[in-house]
Amino acid sequence: xxxxxxxxxxxxxxxxxxxxxxxxxxxxxxxxxxxxxxxxxxxxxxxxxxxxxxxxxxxxxxxxxxxxxxxxxxxxxxxxxxxxxxxxxxxxx
Amino acid sequence: xxxxxxxxxxxxxxxxxxxxxxxxxxxxxxxxxxxxxxxxxxxxxxxxxxxxxxxxxxxxxxxxxxxxxxxxxxxxxxxxxxxxxxxxxxxxxxxxxxxxxxxxxxxxxxxxxxxxxxxxxxxxxxxxxxxxxxxxxxxxxxxxxxxxxxxxxxxxxxxxxxxxxxxxxxxxxxxxxxxxxxxxxxxxxxxxxxxxxxxxxxxxxxxxxxxxxx
Numbered sequence: 001x002x003x004x005x006x007x008x009x010x011x012x013x014x015x016x017x018x019x020x021x022x023x024x025x026x027x028x029x030x031x032x033x034x035x036x037x038x039x040x041x042x043x044x045x046x047x048x049x050x051x052x053x054x055x056x057x058x059x060x061x062x063x064x065x066x067x068x069x070x071x072x073x074x075x076x077x078x079x080x081x082x083x084x085x086x087x088x089x090x091x092x093x
Numbered sequence: 094x095x096x097x098x099x100x101x102x103x104x105x106x107x108x109x110x111x112x113x114x115x116x117x118x119x120x121x122x123x124x125x126x127x128x129x130x131x132x133x134x135x136x137x138x139x140x141x142x143x144x145x146x147x148x149x150x151x152x153x154x155x156x157x158x159x160x161x162x163x164x165x166x167x168x169x170x171x172x173x174x175x176x177x178x179x180x181x182x183x184x185x186x187x188x189x190x191x192x193x194x195x196x197x198x199x200x201x202x203x204x205x206x207x208x209x210x211x212x213x214x215x216x217x218x219x220x221x222x223x224x225x226x227x228x229x230x231x232x233x234x235x236x237x238x239x240x241x242x243x244x245x246x247x248x249x250x251x252x253x254x255x256x257x258x259x260x261x262x263x264x265x266x267x268x269x270x271x272x273x274x275x276x277x278x279x280x281x282x283x284x285x286x287x288x289x290x291x292x293x294x295x296x297x298x299x300x301x302x303x304x305x306x307x
Contacts (some may be wrong), residue, residue, distance in 0.1 A: 009144040010252075054142040055187055055267060055287055065143060065222070070290050074188075075304045079291050 011049040011060075020057055020071060024078060027090050035087040038066025042087070125183055126191055127298040133190035139252045140188065142286065146221035146251075146272050153256060155205065155240065156275035159217075162210040172240070172257070175200045180239055182262035184269070185298035197260055199241030202233045202276075213278035217285060218259050221272040226259075226285035227294060228268055230278065233261060240273060265296040265303070 014030050021029045035042040041063045048068060051058040056072035056079065070081040082088070126132060150169040157165040167175070179198050185191045216233055219225050232238065242249050242257040249255035254271030261268045267287050277283075288294050293302035301307055 010139065010141045011144065049144075051142050053138075054140045055292060056142075056290055058142045060143060067143075072290070075307075077291075077304065081290050 010051060010053060012052055014046045014048060014050060014059075016050045016052045017057055017059060017071070020073065023073065024071070024080060027092065029090070031091055033089040034068055034085050036061040036064065036066050036068050037084045037086040038068075039064040040086070122193060125193060127185055127301070129301055130185055130189055130191040130298065133192050136190075137192060137253065138186070138188075138190055140186065141252070142224065143222050148221050148256070148272070150256060154274070155257070157206060157209055157278065158275060159277035159279050160211050160213040161278055165205070165207065165209060167205065169256070172200060172242075175204050178239065180241065180260065180262075182260070184262055184266050187265040187267055187292065187296070187298075187303050191298075196245050197239065197241040198243035198246075199239040199257065199260065201236060202238040202240065202259075203236060205240060205276075206234065209278075211278050213280055215279050215282040217277045217279065217283050218268075218270040218273055219275055219277065220270045221274055224270055224272070224286050226268050226270050227282055227288055228261065228264070229282075229295070232264065233259075233276075237261065237263060263297075265293075265298050267292065268296055 018028070018030045030046055032045045033042060034045045034048065038061055041061060047062060049060045049062055051060065055074065056070045058067055059069040060067055066084050068082070068084040070079070072079045122132065153169045155167040155172055177198055178201055179196065181194055181196050183191060183193045184195050214230055216228050216230050217225055218228065238259065238261045240257050241260045242255065244250070244253060249258060254273070257273060259268070259270045259273045282294065284294060291305050293304055293307055296302050
């Protein structure tokens with residue numbers, strides 16, 4: 001077992017969040033547009049980074065690394081934190 | 094054999110002495126595994142909530158601030174010149190893995206606090222990348238917490254929190270903040286990154302304090 005001295009960041013793309021978020025949202029959030037509350041950047045959620053191996057799923061802005069969404073179903077309870085999302089726009093409806 | 098300093102298994106004096114840990118290493122592993130945990134063995138999972146910071150040591154410092162008589166700054170050179178301690182402990186992650194007999198080296202938080210005068214009861218550890226975690230001051234003093242820069246005899250790798258991380262082995266491992274850069278002391282407990290997300294404000298693995306309300 002050897003680990004490179006400087007492994008790449010453990011970021012994933014939005015597909016890693018699609019399954020878990022589907023437990024809560026009836027619409028496909030991967031099609032949504034999100035405005036980051038950290039830097040005001042507005043872009044497709046698909047262009048955010050996902051970190052999935054911690055105690056909760058963490059979605060961060062690619063521009064400023066601000067956390068826009070945290071999600072967890074650990075412990076038999078569903079938790080959603082969207083304090084970092086200023087605006088969520090979902091097409092359709 | 095006449096002296097308590099000789100290890101009965103090896104017949105040699107132990108090279109590794111850990112404060113507050115004497116004798117515990119000989120308890121059976123099953124008794125050292127908190128409820129709901131499993132032994133991860135030789136693995137060491139990496140859990141990250143964000144990108145791995147890349148702070149050059151020339152720009153690294155450790156700060157003790159908040160409710161203090163005077164802010165303390167330690168450069169990397171200052172930090173490395175402080176008295177160091179080896180620490181051998183079991184660690185317990187809230188995601189259910191535990192790892193036995195992990196070997197670290199670093200500086201006791203007691204040493205970093207030094208002669209700081211403060212009426213604070215709580216500390217908020219903060220890290221490169223914006224991570225934070227809250228701890229009662231009593232839980233990181235008295236030889237119960239360290240800032241470590243060495244794991245298993247080698248410089249702590251970035252994915253495990255290098256150049257330096259907090260080590261608070263008696264609490265769930267999210268309290269042992271990777272890439273730690275300082276402590277903010279205060280009278281009021283300000284919640285950290287996972288604690289604001291509903292994780293337990295204290296996080297005792299022996300009481301399975303995983304989530305708020307546990």
